[in-house]
Amino acid sequence: MTVLVAGATGFVGRHLVPELVTHDEDVVALVRDASSYDPPDGVSVVEADLNDRASLRGVFDGVDAAYYLVHSMGEDGDFMEQDRTAARNFVDATRGTDVSRVVYLSGLGGERATLSDHLKSRREVEHILSNGAFDLTVLRAAIIIGDGSVSFRIVQQLAERLPLMITPRWVRTNCQPIAIDDVVAYLVGVLDTPETAGETFEIGGPDVLTYGEMVLNTGEILDKRATMIPVPVLTPKLSAYWVDLVTDVPKEVAHPLILGLKTRTVVEDDRIRSLVPVELTPFEEAVTQAVA
Ligand SMILES: NC(=O)c1ccc[n+]([C@@H]2O[C@H](COP(=O)([O-])OP(=O)(O)OC[C@H]3O[C@@H](n4cnc5c(N)ncnc54)[C@H](OP(=O)(O)O)[C@@H]3O)[C@@H](O)[C@H]2O)c1
Numbered sequence: 001m002t003v004l005v006a007g008a009t010g011f012v013g014r015h016l017v018p019e020l021v022t023h024d025e026d027v028v029a030l031v032r033d034a035s036s037y038d039p040p041d042g043v044s045v046v047e048a049d050l051n052d053r054a055s056l057r058g059v060f061d062g063v064d065a066a067y068y069l070v071h072s073m074g075e076d077g078d079f080m081e082q083d084r085t086a087a088r089n090f091v092d093a094t095r096g097t098d099v100s101r102v103v104y105l106s107g108l109g110g111e112r113a114t115l116s117d118h119l120k121s122r123r124e125v126e127h128i129l130s131n132g133a134f135d136l137t138v139l140r141a142a143i144i145i146g147d148g149s150v151s152f153r154i155v156q157q158l159a160e161r162l163p164l165m166i167t168p169r170w171v172r173t174n175c176q177p178i179a180i181d182d183v184v185a186y187l188v189g190v191l192d193t194p195e196t197a198g199e200t201f202e203i204g205g206p207d208v209l210t211y212g213e214m215v216l217n218t219g220e221i222l223d224k225r226a227t228m229i230p231v232p233v234l235t236p237k238l239s240a241y242w243v244d245l246v247t248d249v250p251k252e253v254a255h256p257l258i259l260g261l262k263t264r265t266v267v268e269d270d271r272i273r274s275l276v277p278v279e280l281t282p283f284e285e286a287v288t289q290a291v292a
Contacts, residue, residue, distance in 0.1 A: 001025055001026065001064045001065060002025070002026040002027075002028060002062055002063050002064050002065075003020055003025045003026065003027055003028070003063070003064065003065045003066065003067070003191070004027075004028040004029075004030055004046075004059070004060065004063045004065075004066040004067070004099075005017055005020070005027060005028070005029055005030065005066070005067045005069065006030045006050065006066060006067065006068050006069060006070050006090065007030075007067070007068070007069030007070040008029035008030060008031055008037065008039075008069075009029075009031050009032075009033075009036075009037050010069055010070070011144070011146065011148040011149050011150070011180075012069045012105060012144065012180070012183065012184075012187075013029070013067075013069045014148065015146065015180050015181075015183075015184050016067060016069070016184050016187055016188070017029060017039070017040060017043055018040045019184050019188055020188065021040055021041070021042055021043060023188055026042075026044075027042070027043045027044070028043070028044050028045070028046055028063060029043050029044070029045050029046070030046050030048055030050075030059065031045060031046075031047060031048075032047065032048070032049050033047070034047040046059050050070060050085075050086035050087075050089050050090055051072075051082055051085050051086050051089065052089075053089050053092070053093070056089055056090075056092075056093035057093070059093060060093055060094050060097040060098075060099050061097060062098070063097065063098065063099050064098055064099065064100060064101070065099065065100065065101040065102065065103070065191055066090075066094070066099055066101075066102050066103075066134075067102070067103050067104075067105075067187065068087075068090065068102055068103070068104040068105070068125075068129060069105055070083075070086055071083060071121070071122075072086065072121075073118065073252060073253045073256050073257075074250055074252045074253040075252075079117075079118075079121065079252075079256065080117055080120070080121045080124070083121045083124065083125050084121075084124055084125070084128060086125075087124075087125045087128035087129055088128055090129070090132075091128060091129060091131055091132040094132055094133065094134060095132075095133055099132075099133075099134050100134050100135060101134055101135050101137070101191060101197060102129060102132060102134045102135070102136050102137070103136075103137045103138075103139065103187060103190055103191060104125065104126065104129050104136060104137070104138050104139070105139050105141060105183070105187065106122040106123070106125065106126050106138050106139065106140045106141075107119050107122040107140055107141065107142070107260075107265070108140045108141055108142040108176070108202055108204070108265040108266070108267070109122075109140075109142075109260070109263040109264070109265050110263075110268065111123070112263065114262070114263070115260070115263060116256065116259040116260035116262070116263065117256055117259065118256035118257060118259065118260050119260050119263060122140075126138050126200070135197035135198045136197075136198065137190045137191075137196045137197060137198070137199055137200075137201070138199075138200040138201070139183075139186055139187065139190065139201050139202075139203050139272075140200065140201070140202045140203065141178050141183055141202075141203050141204070142175050142176050142177055142178065142204060142265035142266070143155070143175060143177040143178075143214070143265075144177070144178055144179075144180050144183055145177050145178065145179050145180065145205075145283070145286040145287055145290050146179065146180030146181075146286075146289075146290050147290050147291075149180065149290075150249055150253055150254075150257070151257055152177075152290060153247065153248075153249055154243060154247050154249055154254060154257065154258075155211075155214050155215055155218055156218055156222070156290075156291065157246060157247040157248065157249070158215050158243070158246060158247065159215050159216070159218040159219035159222055159224055159226065160219070160222055160224055161246050161247075162226055162246055163224070163225070163226055163227070164226065164227050164229070165215070165226055165227070165228045165229070166229050166231055167212060167228045167229065167230045167231070168230075168231070168235065168236065168238070168239045169230070169232060169262075170211055170236055170239070170261040170262050171210060171211050171212030171215070171228060171230060172210050172211075172212060172230070173210060173211055173261055173262060173263070173264055173265075174208055174209070174210055174264050174265075174266050175208070175209060175210070175211055175214065175264075175265045175266065176204030176205060176207070176208045176209075176265060176266045176267050177204070177205055177207070177209070177214065177283060177286070178203055178204050178205040178280070178281075178286075179205060179280075179281035179285070179286035179289070179290075180286075180290075181281060181286075181289075182203070182205060182278050182280050182281055182286075183203065185276075185278040186201075186203050186272065186276055186278055189276035189278065190272075190275075190276055193275050193276055195275055196272075196275055196276070199271075201269070201271060201272040201275075202267040202268065202269050202270065202272070203267065203272055204266065204267040205280050205281060205282070205283060205286065206280040206281075206282055206283075207282060207283040208266055209283060211261055212228055212230075214283075215228075216228065217283065217284065217287070218287050218291075221284060221287050221288055221291065222291060236258055236259050236261055236262055237259065239258060240254060240255045240258040240259060243258055
């Protein structure tokens with residue numbers, strides 16, 4: 001089967017592409033700048049920008065299935081609008097081709113009206129992709145733990161750099177992080193499991209923690225012990241500015257993520273466990289691997 005990966009240069013894409021190769025798929029990496037991408041052996045590369053319709057002409061010829069691992073946070077301009085345009089262009093470019101399956105990695109957080117713009121955008125992309133002429137499988141994940149994950153980098157740098165934290169209320173919000181290897185196992189597994197076509201699933205690791213516990217436990221693994229002093233008044237917006245001071249994550253990416261921390265991101269529907277069995281990595285093992 002020929003499988004295209006949109007977002008091949010990203011954190012998840014870089015882990016998924018080699019795994020697809022070992023599963024004997026013919027892999028096509030869709031990248032915006034081929035000169036800065038060194039593909040694993042056997043992977044073909046197409047250069048295209050999902051926000052540029054013309055560049056997508058012919059990209060899906062001969063492709064049977066695709067992964068959508070793209071978001072626009074950190075781009076110039078309105079990331080929600082760019083997410084919409086990219087998803088619409090993807091859907092249009094796949095029309096009239098052989099693409100019959102698409103897998104999209106989205107964000108956990110249910111359907112609450114109070115979702116942050118980042119999570120709203122993830123839902124909008126789900127909706128736009130569901131209008132494609134292919135069977136869509138959506139996997140929704142919370143923070144993915146692995147080297148190169150921007151959301152985990154925020155956790156790691158807070159743990160490394162702050163011995164004393166004045167913490168906002170969101171440190172008590174529950175989250176169900178998942179190791180990158182487990183995400184990749186689900187991404188590969190759903191493509192091999194026809195029953196997952198046309199469905200939305202929630203994926204998470206074996207441990208539910210508060211964001212505060214994630215930072216403190218990561219600190220212990222890094223041998224940095226921190227103390228947290230919760231205060232009721234620190235809003236997510238204020239703490240986003242504070243994260244700017246402590247981490248090197250660009251604010252265009254960090255702010256939308258931090259504003260999502262008020263939302264509980266815990267698996268409420270675990271149907272995927274019986275369809276695609278994955279031996280889940282405990283939080284501490286996932287962090288140990290990520291920081292190694
Ligand atoms: N990381 C997490 O903790 C996490 C958690 C839950 C869900 N997810 C979801 O997982 C997916 C992948 O996330 P990630 O962490 O791998 O993100 P990432 O490392 O920031 O990668 C984003 C990818 O999107 C590509 N991209 C952006 N705009 C594009 C465009 N106009 N045309 C073509 N490609 C474009 C980027 O290409 P360039 O290299 O050219 O910029 C990059 O390959 C996203 O849907 C995200 O919402 C991630």
